Amino acid sequence: MAKTEILGIGDMRAGFERVRDDMRKRTSRRMLVAAGGVLKGKAKVIALANGSRRTGAMIKNIAIKRETSAPAGTEQYHLGVRHGRNLTAKAKKSGAHLAVSKKGRIVKRYEDDPYYWRWVELGHKVVGRATGETGQQELTYTRKGRSGKLITYKRKRSADSLRARQARASGSVAAKPFIAPALEQGRGEALKAMESKLQQDLEKAGKA
Template sequence: MAGNTQILGIQGLQAKFLELRQDMTIKTARRMVASAGSVLRTEARAIAQSHGLKKSGALLRNIAIKRERRAPAGTEQYNLGVRHGRDLGNGKKVIKYLEVGKSGRVVTRRQNDPFYWKFLEFNTKYRNATPFIQTALENKSEQAVTAMQDRLDKDLAKYK
């Protein structure tokens, strides 16, 4: 969603990160990135609500961070996005129902599915974009790095 965004100011974290015990580096890295992601998620929800994108609340409830399981070796990666379609459940039971689509076929729909989030985030032929995820990254990148720093300091004090 954000493309190849580079966040600067992380060099200072690297030296402190090397002070951790070897068995705690993966856990701490995941906690650090998740804390930064939660800052961005909160901002994305606030921006989406300020744009008036809350009709049913499904879009705001489904803005989430998710750990990338197939991240390159030596990195931790979380994705910020909107759960929709098959990924909507996240362990919860999702109410599905059958409906006749525009072409006359029977299709499966999910209750409170914010499938339309891409139309809001990106331009379409009929509508200009009202981005909330990209704007959250632009607005809160420094606070995300600060949240990573705070999480690292907390883990250093606990596991050193």
């Protein structure tokens, strides 16, 4: 069996070593889910304090998710906001609808999709809407080719394209982070929740 290691819990490692081999995966998941629940609750509280609405889609979709591609012998969970294809099946089924994109393509969109959550977490530029301007811009840039020599390239883009509007943007909206502060502020409570689950499993194993 691959060695199981839990990172960042210090003195709990010795206690975890006493867990039976056949229980380690289950116990490690229970510990991380307990810690994730604490951090998720903390993130929701911080988001509300930042001014987000209680019934807003962003807060409702703050969640933890298990990493299915974690390295062998480890368990990983992510704290973030479900959005787009990662919304729950119920949310996608009840709120899905077809729409025509700006490029004329038929796309699937979801109601109450908090696709914007990273803008809230990290801040963002204020980008103007497309105005229908028909002019073009010529861009010149230099980069190394396969031979290692610098090559100058030229390309054109619409003056009304998203990239062009982003380049012209001068204003910005300050970040209102809630994920990063939750990870920092909730660390102690999360470790206590992990320790509690560990002790529960050790007690169960002792009674078995």
